[in-house]
Amino acid sequence: MNKHLGRRQFLTRGLTLGGLALAAPAALSACVSGESSGAADGFGIASQRLAWIKNTQFAGSYIADKKGYYRDAGFSGADLVSGGPTAPPIESDVLSRTFAGVSQVPIVGSAVAKGAPLKIVGAVYSRYAGCIMSMAGKPINRPEDLYGRTIGCASSSEPVWRNFMAALKLDSSRINTVPVQGDPIGMTAGEIDGYLGFINSQVVDLRHKGFDINTMLLADVGFPLVGQTYITTQENIDKNRDKLKAFLHAEIRGWREVLDNPKLATDLTVNEYGKDLHLNPAATYDCCLAGNELIRDDKPAQQILAISDETAAANIKAVAAGGLNLSVDELFELGPIREVYEENPDLALT
Numbered sequence: 001m002n003k004h005l006g007r008r009q010f011l012t013r014g015l016t017l018g019g020l021a022l023a024a025p026a027a028l029s030a031c032v033s034g035e036s037s038g039a040a041d042g043f044g045i046a047s048q049r050l051a052w053i054k055n056t057q058f059a060g061s062y063i064a065d066k067k068g069y070y071r072d073a074g075f076s077g078a079d080l081v082s083g084g085p086t087a088p089p090i091e092s093d094v095l096s097r098t099f100a101g102v103s104q105v106p107i108v109g110s111a112v113a114k115g116a117p118l119k120i121v122g123a124v125y126s127r128y129a130g131c132i133m134s135m136a137g138k139p140i141n142r143p144e145d146l147y148g149r150t151i152g153c154a155s156s157s158e159p160v161w162r163n164f165m166a167a168l169k170l171d172s173s174r175i176n177t178v179p180v181q182g183d184p185i186g187m188t189a190g191e192i193d194g195y196l197g198f199i200n201s202q203v204v205d206l207r208h209k210g211f212d213i214n215t216m217l218l219a220d221v222g223f224p225l226v227g228q229t230y231i232t233t234q235e236n237i238d239k240n241r242d243k244l245k246a247f248l249h250a251e252i253r254g255w256r257e258v259l260d261n262p263k264l265a266t267d268l269t270v271n272e273y274g275k276d277l278h279l280n281p282a283a284t285y286d287c288c289l290a291g292n293e294l295i296r297d298d299k300p301a302q303q304i305l306a307i308s309d310e311t312a313a314a315n316i317k318a319v320a321a322g323g324l325n326l327s328v329d330e331l332f333e334l335g336p337i338r339e340v341y342e343e344n345p346d347l348a349l350t
Contacts, residue, residue, distance in 0.1 A: 042074035042075060042076065043073070043074045043075045043076075043240075043242075043243045043246055043247075044075065044076055045075060045076055045077055045078065045079050045099075046070045046073075046075040046077070046078040046079070046099065046100075046247055046250065047078070047079040047081065047097070047098040047099045047100070048061060048078070048079070048080055048081065048098055048099065048100045048101060048102070048247075049081045049083065049090050049093040049094055049097075049098040049100070049101035049102070050080060050081060050082055050083045050101075050102055051083050051090060051101070051102040051103055051104070051228070052082075052083045052084060053082055053083065053084045053274070053277060054080070054082050054269070054273045054274040054277065055201060055269060055274055055277065055279065055284070055287065056200075056265060056266060056269040056274075056284050056287045056288040056291065057198075057200065057201065057228065057287075057291060058080065058102070058273075059254075059258045059265035059266075059268065059269055059288060059291075060124065060251055060254035060255035060257070060258050060265075061078070061080055061251065061254055062080070062254070062265070062268045062269060062272070062273045063253075063254040063255075063257045063258060063264065063265060063268065064078070064250045064251055064253060064254030065077075065078040065080065065254075066268055066272070067253075067254075067257070069249075069250040069253040069254055070247075070250045072250070072253075073246035073247070073249050073250040074243075074246045075246065075247075075250070079098070080273070081093065081097075081098055085154075085156070085181060090102065090103045090107070090231070091103065091107070091108065091111040091116055091118060091231070094118065094231055094232060094233065095116065095117075095118070095233060099232060099236065099240075099243070099247065100121075100230055100231065100232045100236075100244075100247060101230070101231050101232070102124075102228055102229065102230060102231075103229055103231050104128070104130075104159075104160060104225070104227065104228075104229060105120065105128075105225045105226065105229060105315050105318075105319060105331075106159040106160045106162075106163040106225075106319050106322065106324070107156075107159050107160070108120055108229060108231055108331065109319045109324040109326055109331055110159050110324065112326060112330060112331055113324050113325070113326060117233055117234040117235065118231050118232070118233060118234070119231065119232065119233075119234060119237060119331065119332060119333040120229045120230070120231055120307075120331055120332050120333070121230050121231065121232055121237070121244065121248065121332075121333050121334070121336055121337060122229065122230040122248055122251070122305035122306065122307065122337045123226035123227060123228060123229045123230070123305060123307055124227065124228035124229075124230075124255060124294075124295060124304070124305060125226060125227030125228045125291070125294040125295055126226060126227075126294065126295060126296065126297040126311075127217065127219035127220075127224075127225075127226070127227060127294050128160075128218060128219045128223070128225035128226060128227035128294075129198045129199050129200050129201075129217075129227045129228070129291070129294055130157070130160055130164075130196060130197075130198060130199075130217075130218045130219075130225075130227070131196075131197060131198065131199045131203065131215045131216055131217045131218060132146070132151065132194045132195070132196060132215070132216040132218070133184055133187065133194060133195045133196075133197045133202065133203055133206070133213055133214070133215055134187070134193060134194040134195075134213070134214045134215075134216075135187060135188065135211070135212065135213065135214065136212035136213065136214045137212070138193060139214035140193070140194050140214065140216055141214070141216055142216070142221065143168050143170055143216075143221055143222070145216075146170065146174075146175045146194070147170075147171070147174040147175060148174065148175075149175065149176065149193035149194055150176040150177075150178055150192045150193050150194075151175060151176065151177050151178070151192065151193065151194045151195065151196060152177075152178055152179075152180030152184060152186065152187065152192040152194070152195040152196070153177050153178070153179065153180060153195075153196045154179070154180060154181055154196070155179060155181070157196050159322075160196070160218075160225075161177065161196050162322055163223075163318065163319050163321065163322030163324070164218055164223050164322075166321040166322040166323070167222065167223055167318045167319075167321035167322065168221070168222050168223065169321075178192060180192065180195065184197050184202050184206065185206075188206065188211050199215055199217055199290055199294070200287050200288075200290035200291040200294065201287055203215055203290070204283055204286045204287045204290055205280075205283055205287075207286075208280060208282065208283040208286070223318055224311075224314045224315070224318060225315055225318055226307060226311060226315060227294060230248070230251070230305070232244060234333075237333050237336065241336060244336050245336050245339060245340050245343075248305060248336060248337050248340050249340050249344065249347070251305060252304050252305055252340065252347050253347070255295065255304050255305070256304060256347070256349070258288065258291075258292065258295075259292055259295060259296070259304075259349070262285060262288040262289055262292060263285070265288050266281060266284050266285040266288050269284055269288075270284050301348040301349065301350065302348065302349040303337075303341050303347070303348050303349075304347075304349065305337055306334070306337050306338065306341060307332065307334055307337070309328070309334075312328045312331075312332045312334065313328055315331075316328050316331065
C-alpha cells in the first residue's frame with residue numbers, strides 16, 4: 001500500500017491493525033481532524049483521543065483543560081475523548097474526528113506501514129511504561145526468564161509484545177502467550193506466570209490490593225521505546241502547523257504541572273475527569289508518581305514531549321526488528337515540538 005495515501009482515501013480503504021479494523025465511521029464528524037472552526041474561536045476545540053480510560057495517565061491534559069492552558073494557546077476549549085477496551089482504534093479516530101491522539105510507537109508504526117498518513121509529534125514518557133509483571137515469589141527479572149512461562153497479553157498490546165520479542169531475538173515458540181483482556185488478576189491466582197502491563201497502572205493497583213508484584217520494564221532490558229506518543233495527521237502538520245504547536249504548548253504546560261503538583265493531578269483524575277471510574281485516591285496518586293518517573297530523563301533543561309534524533313533512531317531500530325521497515329521521517333515529525341521550545345525556551349524544566 002502506498003505510504004502517502006490521503007486521509008480520506010486511507011479511511012475509505014480501511015486498515016486492519018492488531019485484529020481491529022480501521023475504517024471510516026458511517027458519518028464523519030462535521031469538525032474533522034484537519035479542520036479548525038474559524039476566527040471567532042481561534043483554533044476551535046482541542047480534540048484529543050486518549051489511549052485508555054480517564055485515569056491519571058492523561059493528567060497533563062486534564063490540567064491543561066482545567067487551568068485554561070488550551071484557551072491561553074488559542075483554543076475555545078477541549079474535548080478529551082476516552083478510550084478503553086471497546087473504543088475504536090486511536091488511529092481511526094485521529095483520522096476521522098479528533099485533532100490529535102495518544103498511542104504507542106509500534107501501534108502507530110503498524111498503521112503508518114499500512115498507509116495511514118499519521119506522524120508521531122511528541123512523547124510524554126522518555127521510557128515506555130510497558131513491563132512484564134510477575135509475582136515476587138516467581139519473578140521474571142530478565143528476558144530469558146520468559147522461556148517456559150505463560151504470559152498474558154491484551155489484544156491492544158499485542159503489536160508491542162511481538163516487537164519486543166523480535167527486538168530482543170527471543171524465541172517466541174518457547175513463550176506461551178495467551179490473550180487476557182486488560183486484567184492481570186489471573187496472575188495472582190497462578191493462572192498465568194506474567195502479564196504485559198503498565199508500571200504506572202496495573203502494577204500499582206495490585207500492590208495496593210496487597211500483592212507483592214515484581215516488574216521488568218521493557219525499556220530497561222533492550223527495548224528503548226518512548227511512551228505515550230502524541231500523533232496527528234500529515235494534513236495537520238502541513239496545513240495547521242500553528243494549531244499543532246499551540247496544542248503541544250498547552251500539553252507541555254499541563255505536564256509540567258503534573259510533575260510539580262501530583263496531588264492536583266490526582267484530585268482532578270479522581271474527582272472530575274475519571275469520576276465515573278471510582279478510582280482509589282491513594283493508588284491513583286502512586287500511579288501519578290510512577291508516571292512522573294517515566295517522564296523525567298534526568299538531563300538538565302529537559303524538554304517534555306520532545307524527542308531527540310538519537311531517540312527517534314533507536315525507536316525505529318526497535319520496531320524494525322518486528323518487521324516495521326520505516327525511516328525516522330516516515331514515522332516522526334519533530335519540527336513542531338522543537339519550534340515550540342525555540343519560541344518558548346522557558347518551558348524547559350530547570
